[in-house]
Amino acid sequence: MTQQLYLITPPKFDLDEFAKTLANTLDAGDVSCVQLRLKEASDDEIRKACAVLRPIVQDRDIAFVLNDNPTLAKELACDGVHVGQEDTPYKKAREIMGKDAIVGMTCHDSKHMAMVAGEQGADYVAFGAFYPTQTKEPKSKAEPWILEWWTSMFEVPCVAIGGITDENATPLLEAGADFIAVCGGVWDHPDGPEEAVKKFTALLNS
Numbered sequence: 001m002t003q004q005l006y007l008i009t010p011p012k013f014d015l016d017e018f019a020k021t022l023a024n025t026l027d028a029g030d031v032s033c034v035q036l037r038l039k040e041a042s043d044d045e046i047r048k049a050c051a052v053l054r055p056i057v058q059d060r061d062i063a064f065v066l067n068d069n070p071t072l073a074k075e076l077a078c079d080g081v082h083v084g085q086e087d088t089p090y091k092k093a094r095e096i097m098g099k100d101a102i103v104g105m106t107c108h109d110s111k112h113m114a115m116v117a118g119e120q121g122a123d124y125v126a127f128g129a130f131y132p133t134q135t136k137e138p139k140s141k142a143e144p145w146i147l148e149w150w151t152s153m154f155e156v157p158c159v160a161i162g163g164i165t166d167e168n169a170t171p172l173l174e175a176g177a178d179f180i181a182v183c184g185g186v187w188d189h190p191d192g193p194e195e196a197v198k199k200f201t202a203l204l205n206s
């Protein structure tokens with residue numbers, strides 16, 4: 001499997017405007033997964049966002065994952081859900097989503113959390129934050145060795161997250177990250193999101 005870009009939506013957006021930006025951004029390069037992450041939105045706002053954004057993503061054969069809420073993810077026909085250590089526990093999330101859906105888990109910088117998640121059947125384990133980020137106050141700081149360790153021991157894909165840009169992603173890719181999850185590094189890129197995705201695509205194919 002080649003290394004891939006996992007795009008996280010901005011924390012807030014105007015839906016009509018963002019729908020166009022997202023389509024153009026996805027058309028600019030290779031993205032394998034989009035996570036809708038709206039921490040401050042109500043369930044109805046998430047429903048509305050999903051109705052508009054999910055087809056844009058899925059029509060391009062890209063997986064559409066919802067953050068935090070497996071019940072809504074199932075209701076809204078998302079391809080998967082991402083759960084953190086303080087969200088719905090893995091087993092419950094799997095029960096709700098079904099065996100074929102993607103269920104990914106935050107594992108911070110913890111070997112133990114990752115081994116538990118992998119053993120339970122998570123489709124990926126996410127490590128981070130690797131770099132300072134404006135998007136979230138991270139609970140942990142991860143170093144590239146954990147990606148190297150994970151990939152040398154286990155088959156379950158790993159995601160690197162936190163402050164990743166096209167300029168600092170290389171050590172994480174060299175350490176073996178299967179996916180790099182990026183929010184600000186795309187949406188706040190000085191040359192715009194399309195150029196950012198082009199740059200990440202070049203990096204991932206180099």
Ligand SMILES: Cc1ncc(COP(=O)(O)OP(=O)(O)O)c(N)n1
Pocket residue numbers: 006035037039067068082083084085086087104105106126127136159161181
């Ligand atoms: C791919 C990916 N990795 C980690 C996270 C963080 O999830 P969590 O720890 O539950 O924090 P919030 O995103 O819910 O604030 C993620 N969302 N996606």
Ligand SMILES: Cc1ncsc1CCOP(=O)(O)O
Pocket residue numbers: 008128129132133134135136138161162163164181182183184185
């Ligand atoms: C959700 C999340 N979890 C750990 S860091 C982070 C933020 C990712 O966004 P950015 O790519 O802007 O740092």
Ligand SMILES: [Mg+2]
Pocket residue numbers: 067068082083084087
């Ligand atoms: Mg969460």
